Amino acid sequence: MTAVGIDAMEIWTGKLKLDLAETFAPAQGDDPGKYTKGLGLRASSFPDVYEDIVTMGANAAHRLMERKGLTPEDIGRIDVATESAFDNSKPVSTYIAGCLEQVYDENFHHANKGERKFACISGTQSLDDAYNWIRAGRNRGRAALVIATDTALYARDDPGEATQGAGAVAMLVDEDPNLVELSTEQGYGSADETDFLKPNQQFPSVDGKRSVNVYLARMREALEDFAEVAGDIHPGDYEMIPFHTPFPGMVRKAAALGYRHIIRGTDVGDLMAEEIGHQPMRADFETDDEFHAAIKEYTDALTETERYQDWYANTIEPTLAISREVGNWYTGSVHIARAAGLKHARESGLDLDEARLLVASYGSGAQAEVHAETIVPGWEEEIGALNIDEQIRNRYDLSFAEYEQVHDVHNHETETDVEEFTAPEDEFAFDGWGRMGERKYRYVE
Ligand SMILES: CC(C)(COP(=O)([O-])OP(=O)([O-])OC[C@H]1O[C@@H](n2cnc3c(N)ncnc32)[C@H](O)[C@@H]1OP(=O)([O-])[O-])[C@@H](O)C(=O)NCCC(=O)NCCSC(=O)C[C@@](C)(O)CC(=O)[O-]
Numbered sequence: 001m002t003a004v005g006i007d008a009m010e011i012w013t014g015k016l017k018l019d020l021a022e023t024f025a026p027a028q029g030d031d032p033g034k035y036t037k038g039l040g041l042r043a044s045s046f047p048d049v050y051e052d053i054v055t056m057g058a059n060a061a062h063r064l065m066e067r068k069g070l071t072p073e074d075i076g077r078i079d080v081a082t083e084s085a086f087d088n089s090k091p092v093s094t095y096i097a098g099c100l101e102q103v104y105d106e107n108f109h110h111a112n113k114g115e116r117k118f119a120c121i122s123g124t125q126s127l128d129d130a131y132n133w134i135r136a137g138r139n140r141g142r143a144a145l146v147i148a149t150d151t152a153l154y155a156r157d158d159p160g161e162a163t164q165g166a167g168a169v170a171m172l173v174d175e176d177p178n179l180v181e182l183s184t185e186q187g188y189g190s191a192d193e194t195d196f197l198k199p200n201q202q203f204p205s206v207d208g209k210r211s212v213n214v215y216l217a218r219m220r221e222a223l224e225d226f227a228e229v230a231g232d233i234h235p236g237d238y239e240m241i242p243f244h245t246p247f248p249g250m251v252r253k254a255a256a257l258g259y260r261h262i263i264r265g266t267d268v269g270d271l272m273a274e275e276i277g278h279q280p281m282r283a284d285f286e287t288d289d290e291f292h293a294a295i296k297e298y299t300d301a302l303t304e305t306e307r308y309q310d311w312y313a314n315t316i317e318p319t320l321a322i323s324r325e326v327g328n329w330y331t332g333s334v335h336i337a338r339a340a341g342l343k344h345a346r347e348s349g350l351d352l353d354e355a356r357l358l359v360a361s362y363g364s365g366a367q368a369e370v371h372a373e374t375i376v377p378g379w380e381e382e383i384g385a386l387n388i389d390e391q392i393r394n395r396y397d398l399s400f401a402e403y404e405q406v407h408d409v410h411n412h413e414t415e416t417d418v419e420e421f422t423a424p425e426d427e428f429a430f431d432g433w434g435r436m437g438e439r440k441y442r443y444v445e
Pocket of ligand 1: 031032033034035037038039083118119120121159160161162163196206207208209211212215244245246247249250328330362363364
């Protein structure tokens with residue numbers, strides 16, 4: 001069977017930065033440790049006044065097409081995943097195609113375009129759609145462009161404000177990929193949940209604490225479902241595990257739960273039992289409360305072991321490096337986690353040809369999905385082409401007063417006229433409103 005997967009990717013961060021420890025925490029009267037240690041975040045990315053989901057997505061896609069020497073005729077599909085759409089009918093992919101057509105002689109009239117919605121997991125679902133389209137033999141030799149783009153803003157003074165972010169990831173899905181091959185096996189954990197939603201409103205209604213528990217519950221189901229189809233998982237099977245990362249502290253919790261689950265019945269589980277005892281079993285406790293207290297105590301002990309900490313340092317920690325600097329990108333989040341892990345591997349000189357990743361996606365509402373990926377030769381060159389470090393370094397560092405202005409600029413309910421903080425160069429920029437209320441864009445040389 002021909003390999004199908006991600007051939008190349010590009011990342012585009014919003015060009016403004018809110019420093020959480022230095023700027024946000026003091027203004028909120030919070031200890032900076034809540035952000036840097038508790039949530040695990042240093043900063044959030046924000047879009048400048050001329051940036052939005054279309055410009056960020058189009059800029060990431062343009063860089064990708066230029067680097068791979070592609071023209072519109074090479075692309076048979078443009079799938080956009082977002083939960084920040086501003087139009088209930090016309091998909092963001094048409095706006096992005098319109099932008100790209102400004103800079104290419106050819107057009108995308110023969111490309112199938114769409115928009116996927118299921119909170120953050122729709123980025124991975126769009127990858128699936130592209131994968132299935134190619135596997136079904138409907139692609140006529142053409143590749144799919146999958147773009148995950150979001151401005152993850154919360155209402156002012158919502159607890160979620162600490163986890164905001166903005167950016168886009170563009171991925172080229174093709175046969176014989178140069179980055180990762182996707183597995184056919186997938187596991188799902190999906191349930192009708194009311195923890196994070198946007199019922200016809202821009203900013204989410206969030207029950208933050210509950211959303212954390214729902215994430216963990218659905219992720220556990222997805223892991224179990226994946227093991228049903230792919231067989232038992234051993235902690236040594238996967239080089240890294242990129243998770244959906246709303247903030248690194250969430251992944252810290254999910255990783256401990258996942259590890260506890262996958263070591264059961266393995267040699268690692270036996271060694272752990274010698275060190276900290278066996279995992280508590282429900283049958284040994286009279287009440288749920290007693291059982292949960294024992295599980296918590298066991299998990300705390302487990303995360304203190306050297307064995308767990310080594311696994312975490314190699315398998316999880318590298319995937320969090322970009323998220324720490326940019327915050328939650330919703331649909332793009334798990335894809336920057338994969339990129340961060342591979343970037344770390346390349347910089348550390350690791351040979352990962354044919355090594356495996358376990359990719360754990362999640363979207364509120366709620367659904368988790370787990371699948372495996374095989375890293376393919378060529379990955380180092382692809383990852384080496386990313387300039388995300390430079391983009392992160394070059395962001396404009398907002399004062400708190402400027403942050404308040406930028407939040408208002410991107411709030412659909414407020415009208416604010418604020419000067420741009422950076423100057424667009426060789427990129428798409430928002431260019432005002434059209435006669436039917438549509439957004440207009442131009443390429444700025
Ligand atoms: C996540 C919350 C609820 C946190 O909200 P909060 O109540 O402001 O924060 P907290 O008081 O719970 O503190 C956060 C952590 O920092 C610690 N802490 C506190 N102070 C200090 C200190 N001085 N030094 C060191 N640590 C400190 C504190 O102990 C805690 O760690 P934990 O106990 O949880 O391990 C909030 O930010 C929120 O509502 N976020 C939005 C929802 C969210 O991100 N949920 C995550 C799961 S759902 C998901 O991932 C889906 C999503 C959000 O991406 C959307 C989608 O799918 O579309």
